[in-house]
Amino acid sequence: MADQIARANGQPPMLTVEGLKTYFFTDEGTVRAVDGASFEVQAGKTVGIVGESGCGKSVTALSILRIVERPGRIVAGQILLRRPNAKAPVDLALLEAEGAEIRAIRGGEIALVFQEPMTSFSPHYTIGNQIVETIQLHQDVGKEEARNRTIELLRMVGIPNPERRIDEYPFELSGGLRQRMMIAMALSCNPKILIADEPTTALDVTTQAQILDLLRDIQQRTQMSVIIITHDMGVIAEMTDDVIVMYLGRVVESGPVDEIFHQPKHPYTQALLRSIPSIFAEPRTKLPTIAGSIPHPHNRPTGCPFHPRCAEAMPGICDRHEPRLRPISEAHFASCFLYHEPEAAPPS
């Protein structure tokens, strides 16, 4: 898969995630939060990861940054980060979680923006100090210069009166301003990849529009790659070049945004798109629904994880074999037996 896409546009992807499995070993059993996820992120592109709650979006992000908390850990897979001048990519999955190398990458080459900016700033320090500190942690600059850079960053993310706001505490700011601060902090070390996990979910639509515009604008100016994680198909449609659809820890479909919306292949993607309330719909019309609800993480279905809810499930096949992510066209992949044959004999 990695090679195919690399050939398609002549450039190896910036980040390749291959067969990633991140499990939580809890007292009640093992939660397979990410269970064999594969995808890639091209330089300068925006990739969307979409799926309903608990499908493993956030844990995927945490895995890339190596900040999965115990009792969770990466149990398999590769996370290959390619750097401009290095011969071989570095496998983030193999790095020591607390080691110097990943700490330099985290907040340096790869930065993260969370849903709730309040929890990512310490309430006891001014936001300015926290950004200044981050800059000094990753770059060899003096305090004065770091402060000037911070003011510039705040201006860049659209914070009015940055010279004054830099000395405010997190609680003094509105949700929208805090999210801008968080983005400023993420940008402070010129990341190559920005991961934004539900960056606008806690915000009102008008503030959401401001933040999405800001992200798009910065992406265009800096040419960084952006991974945007959301459950909102609208945000995906507006922001991304490529889309990854997750269900129960797996990538069930991935491809260019236009194909995902206009020629979705996987039954889950199709059903999800039909079931979302759309602003284009006729008032008071019923929505097609997906039967049932997402299974509890401890009760994963056998075979295809979507089979108990799938209208097209083939008994004897879908409940017994696990489909794999296979190409449908050049850059479009789906994990479904409607598009490929089961390969191994069913477990008896």
Place this chain on the structure above:
Amino acid sequence: MRMVVPLLEVRNLQRFFPIRKGLLRRIVGQVRAVDDISFHINKGETLSLVGESGCGKTTTARCILRALKPTSGEVLFQTAEGEVVDTAELPKAALKPFRHQMQMIFQDPFSSLNPRMTVFDIVAEPLLASGVKSREQRRRRVEELLELVRLRPEFMQRFPHAFSGGQRQRIGIARALALNPSLIVADEPVSALDVSVQAQILNLMLDLQDELGLTYLFVAHDLSVVKHISDRVAVMYVGKIVEIAETKTLFKAPKHPYTEALLSAVPKPDPRRRSERIVLQGEVADPAHPPSGCYFHPRCAHAIDRCKTETPSLEEIQPGQFVSCHRAREISLNGVEAQGNGMTIG
């Protein structure tokens, strides 16, 4: 048959909250959470209240249910007995005989159900409180209610934690329906649910409305959800209604600049419709210190001098469309064009 009779009429409703400061907790100001709003809801109809966080939606809902006492204004409710009562004015005791005719559905199905009670106890609680003494009678009614919300009656003895978010919301709805209410006030009933489950609950609410002739006041911030459920929509901004109209009209041809901006801000689920969005500058005004004149003027692209000094009032621009804007008749605004069921999956 939907009859065109207002079940609820809200007139000049206000609810202020005092701002207290200092050791003596002296009142130093007022949060004008709901600031002189009027609207009605016809029998069997769904009116949605939309607007950004803090604009006063929940406060309005709570005033209608008299969970909060309004500062001023009237809340005229037509009881099942055909009487019209002002619930804003009545003493609590006098409210009791018909209070059960208005019920609430909450946003968070996880915290709104008591984890130590079985589904039977949860749904039967209002029955018991209203004097249904026979356990057998309660059991039969709970069975009926669970079937109504498409839950298996065998689930009756289970506890809420055994249910998914969507199922818990169904339990909450069953409970709200226990005493045959005529008005259901639903405050963000689907915002905490997964996307695929939202559709199930919205469909259920539409079905129940047809089956039971319910009237809904639907509070939400998600305009896509609102479009699916409502007959009419009221848009709130800083404690005031700025526009109210039939759903189709409001989405297709909004007349208030704030409505237009809200519609434009919604991310559209179609990559072929990426368009230039209207991105409002600045932030929602603080209801403790609202701007002069039209509260929207600091963010409005159409503001003129008059907007800074003179507060517009809600006027009927065309039959059924009420707008609070000095320039509603002269500016032309864009809405969203409906298109079949929304998605074109080819």
